[in-house]
Amino acid sequence: MTRYKDLYWRAADGLMLHARDYPAEGGNLPVICIHGLTRNSKDFEDLAPRIQATGRRVIALDVRGRGLSDRDPSPGNYNPGTYAADVIGLMASEVIPSAIFIGTSMGGIITMVLSAMAPRAIAGAVLNDIGPELSPVGLGRIAGYVGRGGPVESWADAVDYIRSINEAAFPNLPDEEWERFARRTFREDEHGNPVLDYDPDISLAFRPPPGAPPPPAPDMWPLFFGLTAGRPVLLIRGGISDLIDEEIAGRMREAAPRMAYAEVPNVGHAPMLTEPRAWSAIDAFLQQLP
Numbered sequence: 329m330t331r332y333k334d335l336y337w338r339a340a341d342g343l344m345l346h347a348r349d350y351p352a353e354g355g356n357l358p359v360i361c362i363h364g365l366t367r368n369s370k371d372f373e374d375l376a377p378r379i380q381a382t383g384r385r386v387i388a389l390d391v392r393g394r395g396l397s398d399r400d401p402s403p404g405n406y407n408p409g410t411y412a413a414d415v416i417g418l419m420a421s422e423v424i425p426s427a428i429f430i431g432t433s434m435g436g437i438i439t440m441v442l443s444a445m446a447p448r449a450i451a452g453a454v455l456n457d458i459g460p461e462l463s464p465v466g467l468g469r470i471a472g473y474v475g476r477g478g479p480v481e482s483w484a485d486a487v488d489y490i491r492s493i494n495e496a497a498f499p500n501l502p503d504e505e506w507e508r509f510a511r512r513t514f515r516e517d518e519h520g521n522p523v524l525d526y527d528p529d530i531s532l533a534f535r536p537p538p539g540a541p542p543p544p545a546p547d548m549w550p551l552f553f554g555l556t557a558g559r560p561v562l563l564i565r566g567g568i569s570d571l572i573d574e575e576i577a578g579r580m581r582e583a584a585p586r587m588a589y590a591e592v593p594n595v596g597h598a599p600m601l602t603e604p605r606a607w608s609a610i611d612a613f614l615q616q617l618p
Contacts, residue, residue: 331377334396335387337421339414341405346396347418350376350386357451357618358385360415360427362435364598366474366526368395370512371432374602375610382614387422389415391438393527403529408434412442419449428617430610432456433571433598440551452560452617454610457572457598459563459580460552462545466571466597474531486510486522497566497596549583556584562613563587564606566595588613 335349348369359379361372369388376386390397391411400406415438419427428451431439436458443450473493480486490510495501501509514522555561561584565577581589590609592599599606 331380332388335422337418339392339417343392343398343400345392345398345414345418346390348372348376348388348390350380350388352380352383352385354383356382356384358387358424358427359430359614360418360424361386361388361430362411362415362432362438363389363391363394364433364435365470365530366394366513366524367432368512368525370395370525371600372430373512374600375430375607378602378607379610379614382611384428384614387418387427389418389435391434393530395525399527399529403527403532406527406530406533408437408441409445411438412445415442416446416449419446425449426451428452428454428614430454430456430601431458432601433458437548437551440548440555443555444551447554450555450559452562452613453555454562454564454613456564456601457566457569459572459576460548461576461579463571463573463576464545465573466569467545469570471531480514480522483507483510483514483522486514497568497570497598500594552580553583556587560613560616561587562590562609564590564592564599564601564609566597566599567591567593568595569597571597 332348332350335347337345339345363371369390372388376388379386392414393399393406426449429439436455439453478489480489487506487510490513491506513525515525517523563580565572581587590605592603592605595603601610
């Protein structure tokens with residue numbers, strides 16, 4: 329039985345955007361889930377029904393350029409400010425004045441930006457392995473694969489590709505789960521062949537012009553302080569994450585002492601959020617909110 333329906337809305341610039349909408353009855357605050365850089369709404373296909381079962385509506389986005397959302401003919405629009413504006417448009421379309429946000433990696437950055445653009449839209453937030461500064465180790469790894477799908481001619485190739493770039497982060501993932509991971513990353517084209525389920529042009533921000541140095545990482549601490557000021561926030565970190573290392577997590581916790589924290593052992597960037605430690609923390613966090 330399908331637990332969600334397809335939800336579409338039109339962005340301010342005309343792009344048609346998509347989300348999975350997991351309905352629930354009652355007046356509890358809904359939850360909006362935002363995925364990582366190369367990911368899509370399918371990443372929440374296990375988490376969303378769990379939250380839905382607690383009586384909350386869940387909306388899992390396909391950020392523009394990913395999943396069933398339109399690809400942007402202007403790749404410069406692939407940036408957190410545009411993405412946050414798209415979320416504002418979704419909330420206006422669905423008449424959602426405020427929601428709880430779960431942001432994985434890039435999704436957490438979008439959430440921080442949104443807190444500056446529309447502070448009242450966020451009642452609480454879960455940051456999944458993301459923060460106001462990022463380790464260059466993880467950034468370098470991501471830049472090495474984004475937009476590059478490799479020679480994938482079959483689903484077996486897709487599984488091998490996904491495993492090659494993620495096995496270090498998920499050393500204990502069962503063999504049968506790797507195909508599910510691949511199915512969340514690729515889609516079938518008109519010939520039935522697997523292709524990456526995102527626009528390769530999202531990688532342009534990671535690739536400076538030839539001979540130019542990589543751009544410096546932006547200072548997101550003001551956004552983090554804005555997000556954590558006066559609202560509940562939960563940070564979930566992968567215990568072996570190469571993007572949010574222990575030092576960064578320590579600085580975040582020191583800067584926001586009221587922020588809840590959970591660490592998922594033997595998982596890197598980024599936890600799937602259905603791990604026992606992660607789900608327990610999310611469930612407890614949501615129970616504290618209306």
